[in-house]
Every structure is written in structure tokens, then in C-alpha cells.
Amino acid sequence: MELALVIDAALSEPLHQQVYSQLRWAILSGRLVSGQRLPASRTLARTLGLSRTTVTQGYDQLISEGYLQTRRGAGTYVCAQLPEMLLEADEPVKSSPQPVVKAPLSDYGKRVKQVSLSPLRESYEISFRYGHPALDLFPVELWRKLLSKHCRETKQWLNYAGETLGYWPLRKAVAHYLQHARAVRCMHDQVIITNGSQQALSLITQLLVNPDDSVAIEEPGYRGARHIFKASGANLLPMPLDHDGLMVDTLLAYDNPPRLVYVTPSHQFPTGALLSLPRRLALLQWAWRTGALIIEDDYDSEYRYGGRPIPSLQGLDNHSSVLYVGTFSKVMFPSIRLGYLVVPQSLVEVFGKAKWLADRQPPTLTQYALAEFISAGHLERHIRKMRLCYEHRRRALLQALYKYFGQEVKILGDSAGLHVMAKLPLSFRDDEVVARAARVGVEICSACIQYEVPRNTGEFVFGYTDLTEEQIEEGIHRVAKALWT
16 A cells, blocks of 8 residues: 655654654544554655655654554554543544635536535335336346456457447447337447437537527426536526427427427426327428427337337438437446437537547447347347336336326326326325325325426326336335325
8 A cells, every 4th residue: 555645854853753743644634544554664665765764763653652553474553542642632633624626617617516416315115216227127147248258358448449439339239229129310320329318418518509599498308408408508498298299389489499409209208298290290390490409318218018109200300400319228227327329420520529528438348248238139138028027017006096096196108118207186295295205115206306497286207117016006005095194
């Protein structure tokens, strides 16, 4: 272990006394903790450019005062118990407070400071949190074998990657998957591998949005995107929704059209509405006519449980108006932190440069394994398996909601995705409902935070994918009982 000490030969204090004082302070301030081994005197002397005798004198004084102890054949260690005089001191010795940074934040920094992030989640016996796949059903052993295989076959993953846009075979595999699964029209050189969809949204905003530009968002809508747009200084234009998704006609009311429109057309978050085909075509026509760009966040469209699948918005686009965003966090596991962005050919170069400036490359070994996971058909097999599982859990949730809240409960967006939104027939405030559920060990999430202007709506977002059918039934039962009694 290397130990950083500041020794100044120009001081009048003897060098061995400086060694003693610095080590003593390191012990009292907590830098060196009880039982920690110190460097050998010869090693520390070489590091500090001192004679071994000087360091040994400092060590000996600390040993004699009870700060250090030697163990035969094992080295020198911080004592488990410090001298009694220090333990009985009126005030404990504390480390020096960190100086306050006086440098003013940039305008961007000030906007970021205003972002309100979700607090760390408490632990609940039953949690209806949304966006979490069933991790216990992921083929961990297969994934481990793929990582081990590529770890053995090459050491290139240890180095910097030459492909800023992502591992080439992975980009090809993603393009092929999107072409046949989501009818996305793209070549593999249009695919950019990102560290999750959040980075994709951040790159888009950095390159295409200036402060005071207008960005149209769904209301309610995904607040992670909203935070990114606000931090950029954009003016947000909340767009109303109905059962057919975004009400495209409202965009016509603006003399100065927004620069970007952010939509989740295949499973609107959080309402679950499906943007109808006529509205998709109308939105594309509006974007072409005004020169605006559309961000299509296709975050969980793989899971559709009824009706014919509608192709991606990007697949209907004839004028390069759509930037398509997706993620592997929902279909695999959140910590994989890999997503993708499909951009028009003319924007590939500038997005590649922005990606390099942001983080240079995604984790290479993970990309190797994921490329084979997709190309060998494992991803689609896993999705088919999970779709069947989630369908059973979705039905269990709907049955429990109707059973315990009656037919007056209004279910939204139950035909796809990893969650449903339900409007409960209650007179309580949303925060009271959440609090009563928490008291019986159940976590539920109000939809109010997904609105640009939060309000009490009686709407709650229920994730169900990482709960068993028995847990779903029990959780809804507990919530209903806590509210009615």
C-alpha cells in the first residue's frame, strides 16, 4: 500500500518528526484505520526519498505512544485501541472540512442542479415498481458462458476500442433485429451503441437543441427525458393524449413549431396508449412540412399481448425525420447499460464525434457477448419466453384490480409493455394512498410525477413483471384492505 505524506526538508521541524506527525494525523483523521497495515519502513523511505533510519524513528515514536504495533513476521499495524488520553479528550479529532468550491456553475450546471431525482428506494416486501424485468428468469448461465468465451478468445477487449459507434458485429446484429422485429429501415452503419437510452437522449439533445428551443413532450410522459430537455434550457410544450396517443392536431396551433417532438408511440409511458396509424402518418407529415425532428423512444415494444403489432414510426418515415431510440435494459437486465440509437445517414458522423467526447466507447466485452446473444437467436427466444410469462402476470394484476377495487377501476395501456396504469376509484390524495400501501409493506407509484405540472389524479403505475402471480394478488389485496379499513 502506498501512503501519501507531505514531507518538506525546508521546514525547521526534523524529518523524522514530520513523518511522526503526518502518520499520527492520518490515524486520528481516519485515513489509517484500526488494524490497517502500514508500508514497510524501507518501502516508505524509498517512496518519500528519505533514509530508512528517518522513517524508522517516526515509526518507533508512534509505537512507543501506542498508535502502532508490530507483529513478528507480519509488519506494522495501526493499534486496535488508541491511547487513553485521546479517547478521553473533550472533543474527538475530526478531519479537516473540505473547502467550498467558489467557482460559479455554468448556466447548464445551474439547470442540472434544479433536477429532482428519485430518492433511493426503500425495501418493500412487495413492490409494484415499473420497468424492471424478471431477473430470476434471465439465462444467467448462458450469459456467463458467452462472457467467458470472449474473454478467453481475445484480449482485445482490455484495450481501447477503435469503433466509437460500437462493436461492428453488434451494430449489424441490432440492425438486423430491428429490421425484422420492428420494421425499422436502417443500415448497420446508422446504428450507434450507447450506454443506455438515457445517453442516446442526452446526445440528441446536445446536438440538436439550443437553449430556449421548444421541445414537445407527451403529457403525462417519461420524466427522465423531461429532465434532459430541461437541463439543456429547452422550453417544454406538454402535448395532450387520448386513447389513440398523442393528439397531433395540437401541434398545428404553434406558429413557431417545436424543434423536436419526443414520443413513445408503441406503448406510451405511462398511459400505455398506442399511437394510431393515422396519427403516426399525420405526425410524420407535420414533421416533414415543418422541418422538425421526432424522437421515437421504443423502450418496451417487444412485449405486446393483444392485437396486431404496428411497425415503428421510423419504419414509416420517408424523409429522415425520426431518430429511433431503444434499450436492452428492459428485455435483458438493467445493469447491462447498453442501448442503441438509429440516426439518419447525414447525422452519423457528428453523433459519432459527440459519442467519443462523452465516453469514447461502451464496455467492449459486454458488446462481444451481446452480439452473439442476438445473432445466435438467444435474445428472441428469451423475449418469447418472457412474453408468455408476463402475459400471465398481467392477467393476474388485472384480475386482482377488478376483484378488490371493483369494475369502477379504469385500466389503461394493458395490451403491451411491462406495466399498466390504473385510475382507482378513491377519494384519498395520491400521497396518502402511497403511504397507506407502504405501511402494509407494498410499494406503489403515483403517476402524478410523470406530469409536467404534478397533480393528484388517482392514477397509479403498476409494474408486474418481477412479481409472481401470488405476490401480485397479495399485494393488491393488502393495498385495498389498507384503504378500505
